Amino acid sequence: MTTALPLELDLLALAKAVPDLRREVRRYLGVPCADVQLCVTELVGNVVLHVGEGTPVRVRVARTDGCGGAGRIRVEVTDPDPRALPVLLCATADDESGRGLALLDAVAVRWGVEQGAAGKTVWCEVGNLR
Template sequence: MRRTVRRYLDAPCADVQLCVTELVTNVVRHVGEGTLVRVRVARTDGHRVRIEVTDSAERALPVPRPATDDGEADSRRR
């Protein structure tokens, strides 16, 4: 996946590669292996890149939670 992103952008892009990998990993972790994932990487102008990762799982809708003081903490510790 990282090589595909690098070839598509035709430039060094470690940050973009890491972002794509993390987003796809979140789908696998929270929705499950075997879920159809669509990744779209596009240049929006000369210096910006837009990354979209979507999945087809209807059961994995976001659930709002109240903010806490440690809201950026790892949710597995709760």
């Protein structure tokens, strides 16, 4: 059950759009939220890299209720390519890329992918902000 209206933004996945997106997430949550901002950055960045720059995406950020009042922040990024699935890599010290999902995995309580015929949604949940 969601406790407040979610932030929902339709935009083009462009590297130059990420700073404004991060600010909008911070404004929506109203508190410092580096982990949530990191997740949004990595998920949109993956669309830019693996689906293509300029791909239309929907970004959704919502506070959710949990058991005993332990809520979470859910981040979802939906894109139109059902085939380009995220893969958690084990980057070596010399690799110049491949750490994005590892960072997301480190800060998120859980994450996953929901596939549909017309696209996919990559989501994660971060512990509630205090």
